[in-house]
Amino acid sequence: MQRVAGLNGMIVVTVPDGFVEPFSYDEEHTVLLGDWWHKSVYEQATGLSSNPFVFVTEPQSLLINGRGMFNCSLAPSGTCNASRPDCALPTLFTAVPGKTYLLRIGSLTSLSSLYFEIEGHPMMVVEADGHYVRPFAVRGLFIYSGETYSVLVKADQDPRRNYWAASHVVGRNPSQTPSGKAVVSYAFNGNNPWMPPPTAPPAGPAWNNTAIRVEQSRAIFAHPRFVEPMPARADRTLLLLNTQNRIDGHIKWTINGVSLMFPATPYLVAMKRGMKDAYEQRPPPDMYDHMSHDISAPAPTNGTVGSPVYRLALGSVVDVVLQNSNMLNNKSETHPWHLHGHDFWVLGHGEGKFNPAADAWRLLNVRDPIMKNTVPLHPDGWTAVRFRADNPGVWLFHCHVEAHVFMGMGVVFEEGVERVGRLPSSIMGCGRSKGLH
Numbered sequence: 192m193q194r195v196a197g198l199n200g201m202i203v204v205t206v207p208d209g210f211v212e213p214f215s216y217d218e219e220h221t222v223l224l225g226d227w228w229h230k231s232v233y234e235q236a237t238g239l240s241s242n243p244f245v246f247v248t249e250p251q252s253l254l255i256n257g258r259g260m261f262n263c264s265l266a267p268s269g270t271c272n273a274s275r276p277d278c279a280l281p282t283l284f285t286a287v288p289g290k291t292y293l294l295r296i297g298s299l300t301s302l303s304s305l306y307f308e309i310e311g312h313p314m315m316v317v318e319a320d321g322h323y324v325r326p327f328a329v330r331g332l333f334i335y336s337g338e339t340y341s342v343l344v345k346a347d348q349d350p351r352r353n354y355w356a357a358s359h360v361v362g363r364n365p366s367q368t369p370s371g372k373a374v375v376s377y378a379f380n381g382n383n384p385w386m387p388p389p390t391a392p393p394a395g396p397a398w399n400n401t402a403i404r405v406e407q408s409r410a411i412f413a414h415p416r417f418v419e420p421m422p423a424r425a426d427r428t429l430l431l432l433n434t435q436n437r438i439d440g441h442i443k444w445t446i447n448g449v450s451l452m453f454p455a456t457p458y459l460v461a462m463k464r465g466m467k468d469a470y471e472q473r474p475p476p477d478m479y480d481h482m483s484h485d486i487s488a489p490a491p492t493n494g495t496v497g498s499p500v501y502r503l504a505l506g507s508v509v510d511v512v513l514q515n516s517n518m519l520n521n522k523s524e525t526h527p528w529h530l531h532g533h534d535f536w537v538l539g540h541g542e543g544k545f546n547p548a549a550d551a552w553r554l555l556n557v558r559d560p561i562m563k564n565t566v567p568l569h570p571d572g573w574t575a576v577r578f579r580a581d582n583p584g585v586w587l588f589h590c591h592v593e594a595h596v597f598m599g600m601g602v603v604f605e606e607g608v609e610r611v612g613r614l615p616s617s618i619m620g621c622g623r624s625k626g627l628h
């Protein structure tokens with residue numbers, strides 16, 4: 192869940208007794224990355240649904256374990272008390288010289304794609320979204336909203352000084368958003384943990400270098416000892432194109448021409464109670480016109496706002512190819528897509544327009560694809576995933592950028608809803624479910 196409004200935190204799932212992980216470490220730290228606005232989400236939501244449209248714009252701060260580095264002199268007077276310890280002091284990570292640390296990193300950002308790095312300390316990526324990966328070394332980690340990773344870091348540098356840990360916005364112009372900063376301090380006699388590092392904070396990569404981000408996405412494979420066998424083929428393929436559209440004067444995101452608007456009555460209740468008029472009955476399109484659609488031109492059509500559902504056969508295997516395109520301003524952005532209720536195999540990332548005839552099976556990794564629940568769709572490209580629809584219920588698949596899902600960038604899957612048991616009365620409260628038992 193995003194940090195920006197509401198509950199947030201990390202749940203660490205430990206392995207069963209006797210289970211041997213494919214790596215070892217001495218200690219661990221949790222690293223929760225966020226972005227932060229001075230406007231409330233209500234104000235943001237009003238802007239997004241207004242005509243003229245007002246985007247949430249860029250965050251004022253990036254947070255590392257809840258602490259930002261905002262320059263209070265930029266804030267209206269009286270609104271920022273820089274002397275408060277939670278303002279003045281960055282998060283401090285302690286390291287014992289020679290020890291290996293597992294950092295459990297999660298991105299709770301509402302908008303930002305990030306690059307996280309620790310000055311002078313390379314990282315070995317060992318886990319992604321709860322699955323062990325074939326370890327790979329990075330200088331810093333690209334991490335998208337909704338993703339989690341574990342990395343190993345060795346405390347093998349000069350212990351007499353402190354080091355910056357930093358998060359940087361990538362994929363959007365970060366000129367309005369200073370990097371997030373924390374300090375790594377060695378537990379070493381004579382080293383002062385509150386002494387700022389003697390070096391300038393690292394600058395991070397060029398924000399608009401998409402190629403190095405795609406490269407990291409393509410470097411993630413399942414660990415050879417933990418490959419989840421993938422079904423050889425799909426029963427159904429969905430080609431989902433995102434476009435930014437102007438609908439009745441409002442800027443929306445649509446998927447295959449449909450901008451998702453949640454119905455007042457929850458889908459699950461509506462389906463179990465046979466309330467057919469509570470959501471749209473007509474199914475959304477499985478495909479877009481990929482032969483003639485030009486992904487570098489903004490959406491040619493208007494699109495519609497609706498609440499339709501992809502009804503999947505229980506147990507069937509579904510391929511989804513997410514296709515990016517240009518927004519109304521002729522630019523293409525990063526969208527981290529997150530699936531509820533399942534993990535998917537990541538089949539591959541491609542550039543340009545996915546061609547089902549040519550690319551489909553050439554790039555598909557059937558040997559050791561990683562399983563994840565959130566995956567980036569990079570600018571001007573496509574991302575393909577496969578999952579087994581084996582979890583009875585109604586599930587959202589959506590862009591994890593808060594503003595984008597608010598603007599309609601998501602789809603709804605249903606499978607085996609008849610297998611869902613009696614719904615507890617405690618969930619009845621919205622729309623026509625109010626008062627039901």
Ligand SMILES: O=C1O[C@H]([C@@H](O)CO)C(O)=C1O
Pocket residue numbers: 246518519520524594595598
């Ligand atoms: O959805 C978005 O809308 C704006 C812009 O495209 C229109 O103002 C933006 O940067 C987004 O990510």
